Amino acid sequence: PAEVSLTYAEDYRILHLDCGRKYFTADWIKALINEMAAAGYTHLELAFGNDGLRFLLDDMSVGSYSDDQVTAAIRAGNKAYHDFDTNELTESEMDAIIAHAGSKGIQIIPLLNNPGHMNAIVSAATSLTGSPAGYHGSSSTVDMENTEAVHFVKDLVEKYVAYFDGKGCNEFNFGADEYANDVYSSGSMGFGALTRDGKYQLFVNYVNELADLIKGHGMVPIAFNDGIYF
Numbered sequence: 001p002a003e004v005s006l007t008y009a010e011d012y013r014i015l016h017l018d019c020g021r022k023y024f025t026a027d028w029i030k031a032l033i034n035e036m037a038a039a040g041y042t043h044l045e046l047a048f049g050n051d052g053l054r055f056l057l058d059d060m061s062v063g064s065y066s067d068d069q070v071t072a073a074i075r076a077g078n079k080a081y082h083d084f085d086t087n088e089l090t091e092s093e094m095d096a097i098i099a100h101a102g103s104k105g106i107q108i109i110p111l112l113n114n115p116g117h118m119n120a121i122v123s124a125a126t127s128l129t130g131s132p133a134g135y136h137g138s139s140s141t142v143d144m145e146n147t148e149a150v151h152f153v154k155d156l157v158e159k160y161v162a163y164f165d166g167k168g169c170n171e172f173n174f175g176a177d178e179y180a181n182d183v184y185s186s187g188s189m190g191f192g193a194l195t196r197d198g199k200y201q202l203f204v205n206y207v208n209e210l211a212d213l214i215k216g217h218g219m220v221p222i223a224f225n226d227g228i229y230f
Contacts, residue, residue: 014043014109020050020117023084026093030100037104044101045173048089049112049160051140052078053120055089057163062155065128070156073127077120091163098167109222110164112157113175115206116141116190121156125149141180141190144202158213165217172214176207177224191230200230 015036017024024032029046036044048055053074060070078087089097101108114121119140125133126149133149135141142149161172180190194200207223214221 012043013041014045015041016045016047016111018047018050019089020047020052020054020111020113021082023052023054023087023089025086026089026097029097033097033101033104033106036106041106043107043109045109045111046097047111047113047173048094049114049121050117050175051113051119052081052087053112053118054078054087055094055160056091057159058091060159062152062159065152069128070124073124074120076127077123080123081119094163095167098169102168108164108167108169109171109173110160110169111173111175111222112160113173113177114142114153114157114210115144115150115203116177116179116181117175118142118153121153122149125152128152135180135190136183136193138180138183138190140182144199144206150206154209154213157210161214161217161219165219169219171220171222172217173222174210174214175224176203176210176228177226179203179227191227195230203227203230 033044056071056074059067061067062070075087098108117140122133122139122142125142129148133142133146135143142153144150164172179194184190184193194203211221
C-alpha cells in the first residue's frame with residue numbers, strides 16, 4: 001500500500017453527524033455545512049454507515065450479487081432497523097454535499113463502521129448469502145468466521161473507499177468499535193468474548209486488512225479505540 005501520513009492542524013475542528021442511524025436530507029446537511037463554516041469548523045465526519053447504511057452508490061453490485069440485489073437487501077435492512085419515508089442519500093446527492101462542503105472550506109471524513117454497527121449490512125449479507133452473517137446471533141456485527149459474509153462486507157467497504165477517494169477525501173473512518181454490543185452486556189461487549197474464546201486475532205487481522213485497503217487508496221484510515229485496547 002502507498003505510504004500515507006496525516007499531520008493534524010493545531011486546531012482541527014470536526015463535527016460528527018450520525019446519518020447512518022437517522023436519515024438526513026441532502027439539503028439539511030448542506031445547511032449544516034453553512035452553519036459549520038460560519039462557526040469555524042474544518043471537517044464534517046459523515047457517519048453514513050452506522051447501524052443503518054444511508055448512502056447508496058449508483059452501482060451497488062458486489063461480487064456475484066447484482067446492483068438490484070444488493071440495493072434491495074440494504075434497503076430492507078435499513079427499513080428493518082428504522083424505517084423513514086426516504087432511507088438513503090443518492091450518489092448525486094453525496095456529490096453535491098461534497099462539492100458544497102468544498103466551496104465552504106469544509107472537508108468530508110466518511111465513516112462506514114465495521115465489522116460492528118452495521119445492522120443493514122449484516123441483514124443484507126444474511127439474505128444474499130443464505131446463511132446467518134451475524135456473530136453469535138448479533139444483528140449488528142458480522143461473524144468473522146463466516147468467510148462469504150466477510151468477503152461481501154470488505155468488497156462493499158472498498159466500493160465506498162474508492163468513491164470517496166475519487167472525491168478527494170483524505171481520510172476514511174472504518175469504525176471498528178463495540179463489536180457485538182447488542183449481544184454481550186458485560187465483559188467489554190464482544191471484544192471480551194473474542195478474547196475469552198481465543199478469536200481476537202480475527203479482529204486484529206480484519207482491522208489491519210481494512211487499514212491497508214484504505215491506505216492503498218492513498219487515504220488515512222481512522223478507527224475508534226475501544227477494540228484496539230484489547
